[in-house]
Amino acid sequence: MNSEQKSASNVGLARLRRHLHFLYHSRSRPARIFQGCVVIIDLLVIAFFIATPMIRDVSGFLWFDYAIAIILATDLICRGLAETKLRPWLRQPTVIVDIFILITLLFPTYLANLGFLRILRLWSLSRSGFLWRPLTPRQVARWQQPLQAIVNLVTFLFVATGFIYTFFFRFSPGFEGYIDALYFTVTTVTTTGFGDITLPGPWGKLTSIVTMICGISLFVRLAQSIVRPNKVFHPCPRCALQRHDPDAVHCKACGEVLAIPDDGE
Template identity: 40%
Template sequence: MDDLRSTLKSLYDGRSARARRFRYGLILFDSISIVYFITTAALTATPLFVTLNAIFGVFIVLDLAARLWISTNLRKELMRIYTLADLVVVISLVLAPLMAESFAFLRVLRGLRLIHAYHLLYDLRRESMFFRKHEDAILAAVNLLVFIFVITSLVFVLTFDGDAGIAGYVDALYFTVATLTTTGFGDITLTTTGGKLLSVFIMVVGVALFVQLARTIFQPAKVKHTCPECGLSRHESDAVHCKHCGTTLKIETKGDTSG
């Protein structure tokens, strides 16, 4: 068992090429699972979907169990946003047969796993200059997309009949985006007290996420690199010295020797 635990830890936490390939494989699985959960949210449950849900559920549980097993700080691992998201997804899959798929919208939270995994962020920062320069914008975009699709699925579950299908889901998406942007066309509305409170929540949280995305897009691009002297964590991608204290920096970059 110790050998298995050591192997898993090297795959999840290691810096070897094998470990990176393993983690990118997990991200591929995460991407497939989130696309599946989004596309099936509006579809009627069939034996095929029940089987696929069970298969995805088994893999998610195995991944979650492995991460918890190799963790040196179980409490910290349990409090990570993507661990909480996976726990919610697993619970929704377990409750689905008992609750007539009413928790299907929670599975979209798997999207948080795509980019909020610590070691994935480390890999991307190390290997992709594009990600280092636009990390905040990418994270803000993922957060906004996850929010939109979670709320869309929630609106669909609460507002539309089970046989509304894809058209109903598109209407729910349309309502969510119109409310988030405060456009308010009024052709689709939630008239109940709960619906009105949900609309307020969409506007408040959605606008905040949208503004955060806009801010990260239009602000000057900087990379994350903590200054060893003063701790300043944001610098221009070609910075040689820390703007705050003047300490020499060693920011990893391919550089540009042309001209």
Template identity: 40%
Template sequence: MEELHRTIRLLYTGQSQRARRFRYGLIAFDALTIAYFIAIAALPATPITTALNTGLGLLISLDLVARLWISDNLRRELTRIYTLADLIVVLSLFLAPLITENFAFLRVLRGLRLIHAYHLLRDLRRESLFFRRNEDAILAAVNLFVFIFVTTSLVFVLAFSKDAGIAGYVDALYFTVATLTTTGFGDITMETTSGKLLSVFIMVVGVALFVQLARAIFQPSKIKHKCPECGLNRHDLDAIHCKHCGELLNIETEGDLGT
């Protein structure tokens, strides 16, 4: 049992090529499940989707149990936002036959794991110069993407009947984007108090995320590299010395190949 525990810990936290491939496999699985949950959010349940949901629930449960088993601080792990999201996802998958189909939107919370995949970000920072140079823009885009589709699912649940299908989900997406951008066409509106409060939430949070993405794209590029002397972790791409303390930096670059 101790050997199994050690093997699993190395897969989740190790630096070997095998561990990195395992974590990349996890993020690919996360991305595919997010796409799947978004795709079926507006579709009626069938025996095939019910069986597939049960299988995904088992896989997500195994991942969750493994993370909890190897954690040095179980209480802290249980309070992480993506752990709580996974618990909700698993419950929604296993209890799907017993609850209303509208609760399917909870499964989209699986997207929170994509945002907080710390070990993957660590691997990408180390292995991809492109990611290091564009990390803020990439994360801002992921945050906005997840927010749009989680909110769209919530709008679909609150404002459309469960029989609205794909057309209803597209209308919910249309309303979400129109509200987020403050375009306000007015052809689809919320009539209830809860719906109006949701619209306010979409505008406030959505605009903030959109501005964050625009700023990450258009602001002068910086690269994350911790200064060994003062700890400053954002520098110009071609920085040789730390602007704060003057310490010599050794930032990895692609080099100048000349002509």
């Protein structure tokens, strides 16, 4: 490849990266349409992950598994090209989670027992910012934390259900076994404890203890996010404090004069 071809290739790659950065990070209408399509595809993929324990033994499952792997790999590559600094992006927890999910999809036979962790894609999606792009800054300040707490709780419920199904109900009939695992998880998280379904042995008791502790913590977090006073996301130009009261005139940390825009309702 001569210098002219290399130069043309570099120009084409730079143009592609600018276009991807526009699609993934811009707030313009075309970019929001693209981001909305990404969210819809992600939700369909997450639905597949939730159903995976029940359909894993169905013929043709591997074809769907590898198709999802291609979709996630394409998304990861495009998101990486859209970033201006690749190394810091690769160190982000959401990216590490997505890479792990991709590995479980590429090697479903060897990592079948870790498939329940794919539900973490829901947490990764909520942290990507795509879910909050349609909201105004005032709406983000009001709804993001409660919705984020709900997403965390739902993610935990399905991760715990997948774990319990994989290691305790795996040999029960597909749908019935998964429903039993979900039923046990919900009754344990809510500390209802009917006792009609229990996990056998010491490992079952330890699993129940961890599920109760994590579930209660997430419920408390959800309650706090609902009753906590609303804050507006507006970084202070001096000290960078990001959340302030909607009618704040001065930053409560450094006293800097603020100019918080009124987005209306």
